[in-house]
Amino acid sequence: MSQPLIDTAAMIVETARGLGAEEVTAWTSTGTYTDVKQRDGTLEKWQDSQSRSASAALYVDGRYSVHNTNDLRPDALRQFLSRAIDATRHLEPDPFRRLPDPEDMGATPGDLDLIDTASNSVDHRAWVDEMQTAATKAIPKHLRSAEGFVWSGSSESAMVTSNGFVGTTASTEFGQGADVSMEDKDGRLPEAYDYAVARHQTDLPTIAQLAESVADRGIRQLGSGPVPSKRGAMLVDNRVASRIIGTLVGPLSGGSIYEQRSCMADKLGERVASSAFSLLDEPHLPKGMGSRLYDGDGRPTQRRTIIEDGVLQHWLINVYYGRKLERAPTTGGTSNLVVPIGQRSCADILGDLNWAIQVDGFLGGNSNPATGRYSFGIRGTLFENGVAVKPISEMNISGSIFDLMDGFIEAANDPWRFGSCHSPSLLFDAVQFSGA
């Protein structure tokens, strides 16, 4: 299936070598997607996409550069590579840039079940109509407008190196969701959405489940506003927990460690979260959105516990930064991030707290990877003793990621599996909220 992609990548390797590159990695990919939107009963947009791309990493006279093109006409490609190689010769040498040793390269054996052959027979028009109609029907009052969206597609890629590595990937994906605009008493039109994406269409939540979730989120936005600033408990909804996980994982990259821009630089083997918290990188989950058998260096992927019982076990180090840091590489990037699930439901957790804000969305904000300080806008619901008492918006949370993670209490039993971050809802104590 991927033979034409392998052939093109091999041709790029061969051509670049012929033009003077000592070592070459070539990547090729193709993708086909259809995405369709319908708003309030009218089809709004239908887009068909067919894309292709080729990239080459060139190692020329001890120098290194990376190039990407979609113009694969043979003459254009040859000219592109020739100019790229000439340009590389003007750079300064980098002795750490060379391909990994061939014996360290290869793909983990196995089949990740990433392809759903049903992708060729999807009726997008009926599907999007069902999705949008369900969302509209789920909100009998206060609805201004509802949009349903669905998409499906497939992609393939190949990676070929001049020292003999050949890898291919192929996958399909299906997504569906809705966003709604509500009519609030004061003229505001608060919006809410939910969606899910999966490798196999039958693994998606049902349209009724998603419509109900969107409706619930929309209705919960009505009458929202800030409450006074306070320190208190925060339950982060499973769908948006990736914002917290990402803040924790970003400073683990080999580049930021080496460049001394990371608050995790002196934390290997140290406690970075409460002992209740663990985080895994699971590349071999069947049907996983982030699953893969080899990484960006062409090395076999493996399961890793990044944080175990609160203690940092690994940085994310590719072969290049491994050489610079004089450490064995792990992997340059994560695949599926997994937080183990807990015992209790969100309702049970909230029922035990006399004051807690359940955060179901973040609005902007940022974090400083060098210091670990973060500040995010939030929206959600204030609960007192398990009862929802006020919809929350226009509030911020701020502090140090280490303090936040030190205050991690427990994970709920509601994992969200429709993306590459599989986290349940997460409970934190003593979070600084700023509001009215």
Added chain:
Amino acid sequence: MSIPRPTGASGAYFAALGVTTEVTRQVMAAALSKGGDNCDLYFEHSSSTSVLLTDGKVNQASTQVSLGMGVRVRIGDQVGYAYSEDLSPSALKSAALTAAGIANASAPMDVATPVAMSLPNHYPVVQPWDDVDIGQRVKMVRKWEQAAFARDERIKRVEVSLSDAAKVVMIVRPDGRLVEDWRPMTRASLRCTAEGIGPDGESVREAYGYNMAGRAGLEYFTEARQAQLVGEGVDRTLFLLNATSPAPGEMPVVLAAGPSAILLHEAIGHGMEADFNRKRISIYADKMDKVIANDQVTIVDDGTLLGARGSINVDDEGNESERTVLVENGVLRSYMHDELSASHYGIKPTGSGRRQSFRHVPMPRMRSTLMEPGPHDPQAIIESVKSGIYCVSFANGAVHIGGGDFSFYMKTGFLIEDGKLTAPIKDVNIIGNGPEALSRIDMVGNDLKVDDGGWTCGKNGQSVPVSQGMPTVRVSSLVVGGEQ
């Protein structure tokens, strides 16, 4: 290397790639063969080059080339879209027939033979990047790195990148319009890691920097701009060493002239993109000709600023760029329109239909969003605040279009105590509600400054370059993140 400015007549560049006016006419005929109301063909050839200095060496470069055509068919408010990365006539017609699938009538529309239109030029380039070899770029980033280290011994690491890009776009319409635009861009970024002593005597390590961008050639990097890149990159990083978090809560916020226009972009700009209003999901949907701000407030979105990152000679639907007055003395006067929303409202488009690339559908977008100067002396604005904060630089922002709540992330600033700037502060998110924040802008300074930062705006998964500018402004109250 960047694509040089085409020297031939409009249309000649893509004709040389086999896309003659006759081919475009045939492709449009295919696009409208099922009875769509209108269509557009958007051809794009883009290239970019960047070099990176890191760890003391200019040892990484990257280049990118992209070529293709997007075809959109419209029927009422409905859009069919497809694209092709192969410019052969058969591939283009196939994409057009796919996009035509949105329509289902039998009567094809007439297509006029395209005639090239001339355009004004808002980005004259003196020294094009295609004349500048990699070796010269290497020398430039090396010079900036050395200047950064020389500026302060607390600077421990420096990373510098220099990028340039250019794209040729051609838009062809069934009414016979053909426009071609060459769009250059350059961007430089300097990031530092500094080590020093913090406000409580502790050892602190911080990382930050500065970047600048414009539609220009090598001449962009005047001595003054190079000094600004290095000076701001170093000084902003050092500033963080001594800065702390403010106390959280609601307080008056003074926004310094320049990049503070991120408030305009988030709190106001997105809500005035007409697609959200056409769909009646923007908080500004029913506010046309109504008072939405203090009468000191006039806001424009200007695509014609000379050499600005957000400038365009023509939008991506083939409509000429312009200066659009959004809010005039506090009254909402216009949204930003693409053709779809303009025809919905029965008015002329404002040249705001933009897209990330040929792979994307155009939609109303900002260009350079500015607040016009007001009557107040900036110093008097600071002195008017008893207790609040003064925001200097920003990282990013976000907005909910319908609810109107927006936020922006302040990277550096100061506390204001009794009308004076006191302790340096950093890293807090500021959140508010767009219409409320607009109504709370109660002092506008006389010191409009257009920021030259390399801002990129994201919307519905598409990124486009934008600019922004603002005078010093006081907002009587916003919710500031922070820690007690």
